Amino acid sequence: MLGTKLAFSTAYHPQTDGLAERMIQTMEDILRRFCAYGMDYKDHEGYTHDWVTLLPAVQLAYNTTKDFHDMWKRDDDTAAKCIAEAKAYNKQRWDKRHMEPDFKEGDQVLVSTLKFNSLKGPKKMRDSFVGPFTIIRLIGKNAVEVKLTEEFSRKHPVFPVSLVKPYFQTEEAKFPSRKKNPTPPDIVEVEDSPVPVSKIIRARKIRLNGKDQRQYLVRFKHQTADKNKWLAEDAIPDGNLHLRRFRASSRTEQSHQ
Structure with a gap:
């Protein structure tokens, strides 16, 4: 036909042509009423055989069916209405068990250690929360910025309210025999506390800032292989000792080749 374009759908993928699939589903539903098992007019096996004579009536009924908008003078909003009702119901259930935190600048809070991956000790044995820290800024309703102490100064100071809870000062007069909480665990930082070197594995020469550099x-001791690092000679802890051992082992390997 003039002005039309033939577009083939993807094989074995009915979702490609959803409009046709919707029509086929409607026709199957109509025909099921005429030829399905269990109709009043059926033979001894329970099937009807006169459905062919009813096809013209089915064709006429389908072809003369009006569009929903033409019949009711409005759009069908059933799906949109159901989605809106589901959202409202979920919001009601959530709001029933959750309240917006009432944090203010200057409040003291405890911060969850859930995202603190560099703390010492077994993860399951750590404190769930550390602090207290002082809130210095509110970032909307869902995040706060706190003033971290020296032990945690390398952490990003902004936390979502889901990882923060209020800190309540202990009344020492009521609990004279209670021990004070130990100081928070230190963060393992290679830059501040160098990890002892186990050995040097190999060397390479690279060009950095226009100059050749050997790395x-x-x-490192007590570290897995994925923690290995390429370092310059002057950045290796106890570099002289380990470099002598590395060069001696390299000469030995070359002599055996």
Whole structure:
């Protein structure tokens, strides 16, 4: 036909042509009423055989069916209405068990250690919360910025309210025998507390800032292989000792080749 374009759908993928699939589903539903098992007019096996004579009536009924908008003079909003009702119901259930936190600048809070991946000790044995820290700024309704102490100064100071809870000052007069909480665990930082070197694995030469530089792949004690680092000679802890051992082992390997 003039002005039309033939567009084939993807094989074995009915979702490609959803309009046709919707029509086929409607026709199957109509025909099921005429030829399905269990009709009043059926033979001894329970099937009707006169459905062919009823096809013209089915064709006429389908072809003369009006669009929903033409019949009712409005759009069908059933799906949109159901979605809106579901959202309102979920919001009601959520709001029933959750309240917006009432934090203010200057309040003291405890911060969850859930995202603190560099703390010492077994993860399951750590404190669930550390602090107290002082809130210095509110970021909307869902986040706060706190003033971190020196032990946590390398952490990003902004936390969602889901990881923060109010801190209540202990009344020491009521609990004279209670021990004070120990100081929060330190964060493991290689830059501040160098990890002892186990050995130097190999060397390489790279060009950095227009100059040739030799680097060494260093393995640290009590660390897995994924923690190995490429370091310059002057950045290796106790570099002289380990470099002598590395060069001696390299000469030995070359002599055996």
